[in-house]
Amino acid sequence: MGKRKKSLSVVKKKGNNFIELGKAWFDWGDIYHFLLTISWASFFSLIIFAYLILNGIFAIAYMSVSEGINNVRPNSFLDAFSFSVQTMATIGYGAMYPESLPAHTLVAIEVFIGLLGLAMITSLMFVRFSRPTARVLFSKVAVICPYNGVPTLMFRVANLRNNWIVEAQVRVSLLMPDTTTTEGYTMRHLVDLSLVRSQTPFLALTWMIMHPINSNSPLFSINQEEFLREDYQIFITLMGFDGTLSQTIHGRHIYFNQDIIWDHHFVDVVRITPDGNRYIDDAKFHDILPV
Known part of the structure; x- marks a missing residue:
């Protein structure tokens, strides 16, 4: 079993993605x-690479067997590779066939490996297709602006699918800067932020998440300069039930200190058509304006 030589050390932002430094890649x-978390392009590339390598290995094995495959040109890797492809896929055109006992043994082994590979790839494809995923859009930035006279941390989320996320719940936590205990240990801790509304019966369009910065908030005594100077991070997790699949889905996002814009508010994105229907203006979802 492989061992990880590194452990999780820090989370950094690269563009719109987040990378975890110090964690083993494989x-x-x-x-x-x-195999479930790599991209589809990497997944298919890995399958094709393994398919070619296995057929190449068996082609070399067939070439090493004397009087092994009938109707194969002597020392022809292409013919042996073609026979290996036919054998692994159990096609069996009949033009080439094994003659000796070692060749029959290799054919039996390759057919068995081919059946196992087909079963594994089929199951992986099914799991990758059936895995519930949330298409939740988080605003690129969060803002701090007055709301009912109270400074409030705000960001918004939207459901990108044409269905409902039922019983959606959101949790927001503030990652505080490093602190040193009296024993000399350096630690970081998460503090949950209270929200104006932490759950909604269904999420169909957009949802503005708000945390009032009052005397009970850990952000109450922090000014903009200190917030930008220290390594504050805001972690968001969203959970709900997909209204179509009836499965639990999760969404997550991280706002770093430079992603928090002070004294700005979001542009309204909800529009109403003449017939009374509501829709989201996606072009302005991330737009903000000064207070």
Whole structure:
């Protein structure tokens, strides 16, 4: 079993994505999770690479067997590779066939490996397609502006699918800067932020998440300069039930200190058509204006 040489150390932002530095890219002990989380392009590239390598290995094995495959040109890797492809896929055109016992043994082994590979790839494809995912859009920035006379941290989310996220719940936590205990240990801790509304019966269009910065808020005594100077981060997790699949879905996002814009508010994105229907103006979802 492979061992990770590094552990999670820090989360950094690169463009619109987040990377975890210090974590091993691959672990043989967790290959199933690796195959489920890589991109589709990487997944198919890996399958094609493994398919070519396996057929190449068996082609070399067939070439090393004397009087192994009938109707194969002597020392022809292409013919042996073609026979391996036919055998692994159990096609069996009949033009080439094994003659000796070692060749029959290799054919049996390759057919068995081909059946196992087909079953594994089929199951992985099914899991990747059936895995519930949330198409939740988080605003690129969060803002701090007055709301009913109280400074309020705000950001918004939207459901990108044409269905409902039922019983949606959101949790917002503030990652505080490093602190040193009396024993000399350096630690960071998360503080949950209270929200004006932390759940909604259904999320169909957009939802403005708001945290009032009052005397009970850990942000109450922090000014803009200190917030930008220290390594504050805001972690958001959203959970709900997909209204179509009836499965639990999750969404997550991180706002770093430079992503928090002070004294700005979001542009209204909800529009009403003449027949009374509501829709979101996606072009202005991330737009903000000075207070």
